[in-house]
Amino acid sequence: MTAADHPDRPDRPDRPDRPDRPDRPDRPDRPSEGPRVILVGPPGAGKSTVGALLAERLGVALRDTDADVAERAGRSVADIFVDHGEEHFRELEAAAVENAVREHPGVLALGGGAVLRESTRRLLTGRPVVFLDVALADAVRRVGLDTARPLLAVNPRQQWRTLMEHRRPLYTGVARVVVATDGLTPEQVADAVLDALEPTRA
Numbered sequence: 001m002t003a004a005d006h007p008d009r010p011d012r013p014d015r016p017d018r019p020d021r022p023d024r025p026d027r028p029d030r031p032s033e034g035p036r037v038i039l040v041g042p043p044g045a046g047k048s049t050v051g052a053l054l055a056e057r058l059g060v061a062l063r064d065t066d067a068d069v070a071e072r073a074g075r076s077v078a079d080i081f082v083d084h085g086e087e088h089f090r091e092l093e094a095a096a097v098e099n100a101v102r103e104h105p106g107v108l109a110l111g112g113g114a115v116l117r118e119s120t121r122r123l124l125t126g127r128p129v130v131f132l133d134v135a136l137a138d139a140v141r142r143v144g145l146d147t148a149r150p151l152l153a154v155n156p157r158q159q160w161r162t163l164m165e166h167r168r169p170l171y172t173g174v175a176r177v178v179v180a181t182d183g184l185t186p187e188q189v190a191d192a193v194l195d196a197l198e199p200t201r202a
């Protein structure tokens with residue numbers, strides 16, 4: 001293995017158009033061939049909801065990695081956490097993200113923890129990634145009582161705050177643009193995403 005092939009070697013954000021790995025189908029030559037928009041952010045940011053609206057507006061399909069994982073595993077995300085643990089879920093999630101980034105030409109909503117993997121963050125380099133930001137109050141109002149999110153099952157305010165302290169730099173690091181969603185309806189957020197991406201869209 002040469003240094004250039006080392007799995008921990010970061011991609012080349014300064015040369016996103018370089019066809020540097022034509023033999024690696026998981027590393028497209030041109031990231032623009034993947035999803036039109038990739039949404040990241042914490043639980044309650046509205047990735048799944050706004051993703052559906054964006055897909056409708058752009059006339060493309062929506063992929064949501066949580067749905068992909070659940071379909072592949074034949075059980076809900078919550079059940080995967082309970083039965084097999086978070087690490088197993090993260091393995092399934094990383095594979096789902098990689099497939100979707102490679103294959104899906106539409107809108108892609110990631111699960112909130114997908115950016116925890118360094119390999120996933122590398123895969124997102126140079127792509128139209130949008131960080132849907134949200135503050136604690138709105139996020140907890142949106143998801144606080146939703147039992148489908150195992151990480152927030154106990155003390156959602158504290159869990160969400162802790163999670164976001166750790167993840168904020170990860171979301172910011174992978175994002176091309178950041179869109180604040182507090183006090184906005186999902187429709188308004190979708191507008192803001194399209195406005196924010198417009199100058200950088202091909």
Ligand SMILES: Nc1ncnc2c1ncn2[C@@H]1O[C@H](COP(=O)(O)OP(=O)(O)O)[C@@H](O)[C@H]1O
Nearest residue numbers: 042043044045046047048049050142184185186
């Ligand atoms: N901008 C928003 N304003 C109010 N409620 C929202 C907004 N975006 C999403 N929601 C609601 O918050 C909940 C979580 O949204 P979801 O899209 O599942 O978030 P994520 O996928 O980022 O965790 C849903 O009930 C959704 O209807």
Ligand SMILES: O=C(O)C1=C[C@@H](OP(=O)(O)O)[C@@H](O)[C@H](O)C1
Nearest residue numbers: 042043044066111112113149150
């Ligand atoms: O933030 C996280 O670690 C998670 C977020 C969830 O997706 P959403 O961000 O769509 O709620 C889901 O993937 C799982 O419950 C773990």
Ligand SMILES: [Mg+2]
Nearest residue numbers: 047048066111
């Ligand atoms: Mg979601």
